[in-house]
Amino acid sequence: MHKYFAKPLFLGKMLEFLPECHSTNEELLLRIRRETLNEGHVLHTGHQIAGKGQRGNAWLSERGKNLLFSIYLTPKVLLPKQAYLLNIISGLAVVDALVPRVSDKVELKWPNDVYVGDKKISGILVETMIEGGVIADAVVGIGVNVNQSHFPLATATSILMESGVTCELEELLEQIIQQLEKYYLKLKSGDTRGLLGAYYKLMRWRGEIHSFRDKEGIFEGEIIGIDDTGRLTVKTNNIVRRFDVKEIAFLY
Secondary structure, three states: OOOEOOOOOOOOOOOEOOOOOOOOOHHHHHHHHHOOOOOOOEEEEEEEEEOOOOOEEEOOOOOOEEEEEEEEEOOOOHHHOOOOHHHHHHHHHHHHHHHHHOOEEEEEEEEEEEOOOOOOEEEEEEEEEEEEEEEEEEEEEEOOOOOOOOOOOOOOOOHHHOOOOOOHHHHHHHHHHHHHHHHHHHHHHOOOOHHHHHHHHHEOOOEEEEEEOOEEEEEEEEEEEOOOOEEEEEEEEOOEEOHHHHHHHEEE
C-alpha cells in the first residue's frame, strides 16, 4: 500500500494506492465504517478482483492498464433524491479530462456512462449513506479505460485506442480530481441549474428518437432529459414518462 499527496486544494489531499483490491468502492466503504477519514480521501488500484458498475454489472479491466478509483465525499447539503447530482458532477469531471486526449465527441449517457463516439470509455458508480435526512457520506467510484487495447465487447474503447497514445494514469487521476473539485464546490454552493445546463449539453441522444424496453415491452420515444430525482424523461405519444435506472433499457 502506498500513500501520497496530490495537488488539488480540497479533494484528493490524501491518495492511497493498492496494487489490488476487491473493489475500490467496497474497500472505501469498509474504511468509512471502521475509521475516520477526511473528505476527499481517494483510493485507487491497479487491479480490481470484483469491480462493479451500475445494475451490478462487472467492470472488466486488465491489470495496471486503466484508472480505477473511488473518492469519499460528505455532501450533507443533498437530499437522498438528489444523489444523481453526484453522478452528474463526476461525469462532467471525466469529460473535461478526456476531451483534450481523444479526437471524437465525448458524451454522457444516462445514468452514469461516458462515451467517445459510439463506445463506452468510462463508468461511474455512486453509493450513499443517509443520516438525518441528508446524504451524509458518499463514495464515488470511477473507472476509465486508459491503456487497454482490447476488450471482450466491441462497444468499449480506451484513450489508447482513440488516440494511439499511452497516458500516465496518475496524471489523469489528478486532472479528474481537480475537475471534480471544481464541480463539487459548485454543487455545494447551490448551482444546480448551471450543472444541469452543462450536463444537458453533453447528454447523449437528448432530443433524439430512440427505441427502449420497459416492463410493458418495446417502444420509441424522444429523450427529453432528467427530472429532479435524476429519472430519465422520455416523451412518447405526447406524454412525458419518467424512468428509474432499472425500469428502462436502451435498445441499439
